[in-house]
Amino acid sequence: DVKVTQSSRYLVKRTGEKVFLECVQDMDHENMFWYRQDPGLGLRLIYFSYDVKMKEKGDIPEGYSVSREKKERFSLILESASTNQTSMYLCASGYNQPQHFGDGTRLSIL
Amino acid sequence: QKEVEQNSGPLSVPEGAIASLNCTYSDRGSQSFFWYRQYSGKSPELIMFIYSNGDKEDGRFTAQLNKASQYVSLLIRDSQPSDSATYLCAVRGGSQGNLIFGKGTKLSVKP
Numbered sequence: 001d002v003k004v005t006q007s008s009r010y011l012v013k014r015t016g017e018k019v020f021l022e023c024v025q026d027m028d029h030e031n032m033f034w035y036r037q038d039p040g041l042g043l044r045l046i047y048f049s050y051d052v053k054m055k056e057k058g059d060i061p062e063g064y065s066v067s068r069e070k071k072e073r074f075s076l077i078l079e080s081a082s083t084n085q086t087s088m089y090l091c092a093s094g095y096n097q098p099q100h101f102g103d104g105t106r107l108s109i110l
Numbered sequence: 111q112k113e114v115e116q117n118s119g120p121l122s123v124p125e126g127a128i129a130s131l132n133c134t135y136s137d138r139g140s141q142s143f144f145w146y147r148q149y150s151g152k153s154p155e156l157i158m159f160i161y162s163n164g165d166k167e168d169g170r171f172t173a174q175l176n177k178a179s180q181y182v183s184l185l186i187r188d189s190q191p192s193d194s195a196t197y198l199c200a201v202r203g204g205s206q207g208n209l210i211f212g213k214g215t216k217l218s219v220k221p
Contacts, residue, residue, distance in 0.1 A: 043198065097209055
C-alpha cells in the first residue's frame with residue numbers, strides 16, 4: 001500500500017520559531033509537493049521537487065524553503081514562523097502530478 | 111491569472127441518483143484534468159484523470175471533457191452516502207505545468 005507519511009498530525013509553534021515539516025514516501029516517486037489548504041482558498045502549491053536536491057517554487061513560496069536530500073524525503077521549512085502560516089499542510093508525491101497525499105499537518109502558530 | 115472555477119455547493123442528491131459536478135478553467139492551453147475526492151478531515155485522493163475530449167468511465171464515475179468550452183465534469187452514477195465528500199477539480203497549468211486546484215464542490219448524498 002502506498003504511503004506518504006508526514007511527521008506530525010498537529011503542531012503548535014510560536015511566532016519567530018524555525019519550523020520543520022517532514023514528509024516521507026515509499027513509492028520511489030520522482031516528484032514531491034508541499035501544499036497548504038485554507039478554507040475559502042483551496043489547495044495552494046508552496047514548493048515542489050522533481051529530483052533529489054532539485055526544487056521549484058510554487059504559487060506561494062514566500063516565507064518557506066524546502067530540502068530534498070534523499071529521494072524519499074521532502075522537508076518544508078518555515079524560516080521564521082508567523083501567524084498567517086497557521087494552516088493545514090499537505091505533502092504529496094507522484095510520477096508526474098500529485099497522486100498520493102499524506103494525512104496532513106495542522107500547524108498553529110501562536 | 112489562470113483559474114479553475116467550481117460551484118462550492120453543497121450539492122445535495124438522493125441516494126441512487128446521478129451527481130453531476132462541474133468545473134471550468136481559464137487556460138485554453140490546458141491539457142490534463144484531474145478529479146480528487148476529499149472526505150471531511152482527510153486528505154485528497156486522486157479518483158480520475160482525463161486528457162482527451164469526450165468521456166472516460168471508471169466504475170460509477172465518468173469524467174467528461176470539452177476543451178472547446180473549457181469545461182470538465184464528473185458524473186457519479188448510483189450515488190451512495192459514502193460518496194458524500196468535497197470534490198476538487200485540478201487542471202495542469204501554471205508556468206511550470208503545476209496543477210491548479212479549484213476550491214471544490216461539496217456533495218451530500220441523502221439516504
